[in-house]
Amino acid sequence: MSKGTTPRQVVDRGAEKIGITFTEPQADIMSCLLAGLIAGLPCFLEAFMKCMAGGTTAGDYKPGDRNRCN
């Protein structure tokens, strides 16, 4: 899924800000339609609306189940 973005510096309220540039969404209706279709019919509206609002349909929380102590 592709989506246009415009770089925007974050305003830092009194603290030094380092490293990251955030971007502001510019929703593109064709890519959002595609995002909705990829998500499947039952989820179409939710995915479409989320995408149009500047959100994303990718990168959801995926809890692991791995051993971290041995």
Add this chain to the structure above:
Amino acid sequence: MSNREAMLMTVLTRNASAHLVYLTHEVDGPTLHVHTQHAISATSLIIPLGLEHCRQVMHVTEQPSILRCRPNHFAVQNAHQQCQNEPIQLGTQIQPQGKDWVGTAGAPVHWLDGSQHDQYGVLSNWHVMADGSNGIGHTQHQPYDNHPAMAKLTNWSEVKCCATMYVDAAIADAKIDGYHTMARSILEIGQLNPTPLDASAGLLVMKSGRTTALTYGQVSATGAAVKVSYGDFTATFADQIVIDGGAEEFSAGGDSGSLVVGRDSKSPVGLLFAGGGGTTIANPIKRIMDMWGMDFAV
């Protein structure tokens, strides 16, 4: 900076021996509290215009310092110091790769990256996860380095000696090899109410941290000006939350990075980063949320 913040900062900076200054509103009017390490007379204080009519109360207390510690400084005493398999509950200990201190991985948070993709990770302090690190991507572990990484440093707000600071915060991405290492809950607190809560004097709060585990306290003041010892330097903060643990200590070394939440609501209130002399200091959580467009993962 608000007028009240500016006045409290003036008291802090003009009176060299003061390290914590705040206002409370008593029945008989506003009261200016000044904490110093050694006893001084209230009449010797240099008070700016606007505060000169406040009642003044002097306190002799230890200067607050950051609350990280060596891993073996406190013997293992609770589940907050035990290694966990995934999903790792927060309110537990964390250590940057190659460093000899530990702090607390405070809370599960969510933000959008530069491509507007959802990211989930850990909120703690700059001085816990980032201080002297190699920067973005520096791995964070459950002690020690031989345990696999649980998060990678993503963003931080550096604390410096000679400017007015507001937050000591850092976030680290908890997605490792395609899966998130962390749970979206805090040990002994559980799932958060993600709606933040403004601190106010008298608010009952709690925190879950690496050393003193689950403790309860009460906000004694907001908008405080405070000088915090970072070991190599002293940093000056404005607009801070002061928490009193009552008969028991609310925090100790190693609890830095803990999330302070409302006792009843479980709503985020502040990020604990310093303490000493019976008081604990926290950054207002909304400042951190606004700075990074961050919210809490539930």
